[in-house]
Amino acid sequence: MTELTLLGADGALTRTALVDTSGYTRPGGPLRSRVAYAAAHVVPVVHGDNTPGQPAQIDWDATLAFRRNVYSWGLGVADAMDTAQRNMGLDAAATRELIARSAEVARQESGSVVVGVNTDHVDDDRISLDEIIAAYTQQLHFTEEQGAGPVLMASRHLARAAESADDYRRVYREVLAAASVPVVLHWLGTAFDPQLEGYFGSTDWRAASDVLLEIIGENADKVAGVKMSLLDAESEVSVRQRLPQGVRMFTGDDFNYVGLIGGADVPDAPQPLRDPASPRQHSDALLGAFAALAPVASAAIQALDAGDPGRYLEILGPTEALSRQVFAAPTFYYKTGVAFLSWLNGHQPAFQMVGGLHSARSLPHLSRIVELANASKAFELPALAADRWHSLLRLNGLDA
Numbered sequence: 328m329t330e331l332t333l334l335g336a337d338g339a340l341t342r343t344a345l346v347d348t349s350g351y352t353r354p355g356g357p358l359r360s361r362v363a364y365a366a367a368h369v370v371p372v373v374h375g376d377n378t379p380g381q382p383a384q385i386d387w388d389a390t391l392a393f394r395r396n397v398y399s400w401g402l403g404v405a406d407a408m409d410t411a412q413r414n415m416g417l418d419a420a421a422t423r424e425l426i427a428r429s430a431e432v433a434r435q436e437s438g439s440v441v442v443g444v445n446t447d448h449v450d451d452d453r454i455s456l457d458e459i460i461a462a463y464t465q466q467l468h469f470t471e472e473q474g475a476g477p478v479l480m481a482s483r484h485l486a487r488a489a490e491s492a493d494d495y496r497r498v499y500r501e502v503l504a505a506a507s508v509p510v511v512l513h514w515l516g517t518a519f520d521p522q523l524e525g526y527f528g529s530t531d532w533r534a535a536s537d538v539l540l541e542i543i544g545e546n547a548d549k550v551a552g553v554k555m556s557l558l559d560a561e562s563e564v565s566v567r568q569r570l571p572q573g574v575r576m577f578t579g580d581d582f583n584y585v586g587l588i589g590g591a592d593v594p595d596a597p598q599p600l601r602d603p604a605s606p607r608q609h610s611d612a613l614l615g616a617f618a619a620l621a622p623v624a625s626a627a628i629q630a631l632d633a634g635d636p637g638r639y640l641e642i643l644g645p646t647e648a649l650s651r652q653v654f655a656a657p658t659f660y661y662k663t664g665v666a667f668l669s670w671l672n673g674h675q676p677a678f679q680m681v682g683g684l685h686s687a688r689s690l691p692h693l694s695r696i697v698e699l700a701n702a703s704k705a706f707e708l709p710a711l712a713a714d715r716w717h718s719l720l721r722l723n724g725l726d727a
Contacts, residue, residue: 331701331713332720332727334694340725345713348704351626354401360631361588361609362575363624364405364441365397365617368662369417369425370675383421383681390425391432393674394440397618400625403439404429405478405613416682419448423469430473441476441511441613446484456498459484463502467510477510478554478613479503483522492528492538499542509551511577511613514539516557518658532562540569547571554579554613558658560587567607578610581654581661585640585647588612588628592636615661616650619668620705645703652695660687664696668705671697671712678719690723 329345370393371377375384394404406429407422417425426442433440446454446462454462459482470477479502489495503510514535517524527535543550553570555563556579564587567576578587586593590609617624627643630636653664663684670678679685697716699705706712717727 329713331697332717333698334691336691345709346701346704348706348709351622353399354625354629358401358628358632361628362611363617363628364403364613365621366405366408366615367394367397367618368665369681371679371681373677373679377679377681378683382418383416385421389675391428394429394432395436397621398436398438400621402617402621402625405441407442416684426470426475427473430475441478442470443480444470444477445480446482453487454484456488456494459488460498460501464505467506471507478513479510480513481515481523481526486523486526495527495538496542503546503549506549509549511552511554512550513554518558519556520659532557536566543574544571550574552577558582563587567610576610577613579613581614581616581650584614585643589639592631593640615665619665620646622707623705646705649699649703649705652699663687667693667696668700671715672707673711
């Protein structure tokens with residue numbers, strides 16, 4: 328029996344059995360009961376100067392192969408999104424190239440791709456509302472030209488410039504008017520980016536959600552969905568129940584996604600997730616966690632497709648503890664855990680990230696990821712994962 332060596336916060340080494348993960352199969356066709364996107368990361372060139380502040384040098388073969396693997400499990404890809412890409416290592420030139428290349432792979436694989444649209448190519452910290460609208464529109468049109476679905480990200484520029492909720496209404500109204508296809512609006516919480524405090528005009532999510540829903544209501548034909556990333560199930564369910572017909576809720580809640588995605592189909596989903604008065608009984612998904620869990624997420628949604636919510640819970644339920652570890656505070660370093668699991672699962676040649684962010688988590692933190700990934704059957708090739716993890720321990724002078 329193969330064993331995993333684990334490292335505690337006190338430096339103590341323990342061992343546990345390596346779990347067999349065979350049994351998950353790729354779907355024979357599209358997933359039916361939920362729309363699910365995995366927010367994928369980028370893989371840097373191993374010999375590149377991937378240090379803080381340097382332009383990203385991307386290993387395109389590994390980066391795009393990762394996306395092909397996601398598509399093979401029936402999931403869509405969300406690309407050029409937030410932390411550890413936008414605002415944390417992925418510069419504007421690399422972002423544009425990633426969007427173009429990722430959209431081409433989506434066409435080749437008959438997959439669905441959505442990509443982030445932001446204002447982050449503008450170097451100045453403070454710009455006017457007119458300049459914010461122009462910056463959003465520039466990225467929006469580039470995304471549309473590539474054939475990818477746009478996700479309007481929360482803009483740091485707008486958070487700084489807005490003096491009231493009316494400023495948010497104006498910016499989104501004008502940007503949505505320029506869209507030629509329906510977009511997804513992204514509400515990113517301060518756990519992911521503290522600079523977005525007070526987004527949509529208030530630090531109270533109830534007041535902010537009123538503004539968001541007003542924006543959607545005024546532009547319902549231009550909004551395909553909303554991605555909520557507040558790590559708060561109550562706020563997501565509240566907004567979900569008030570969305571206009573045809574506008575989807577994409578959960579970005581990496582702490583509570585099992586119940587939010589399961590919704591009314593899952594018997595023991597916590598209240599208020601099963602409100603019989605609401606026509607909206609579940610969320611779809613746009614999750615960073617699913618980039619680390621593609622086979623598991625696919626198997627769980629296949630279980631829902633087969634009308635087996637119990638099997639859904641059995642498969643996906645244990646992964647929530649893993650996701651909470653990956654997304655533990657400081658949450659904006661979560662992509663370190665995603666890249667770490669990508670390396671353990673054989674999707675990249677080294678545990679490296681653009682901007683040097685592979686150093687953002689401690690060895691005991693990574694060890695807990697290993698422990699929980701093993702327990703939740705998130706290792707695609709368990710023997711390889713164990714070998715790579717043990718090599719990292721030995722590199723750091725520990726007896727694996």
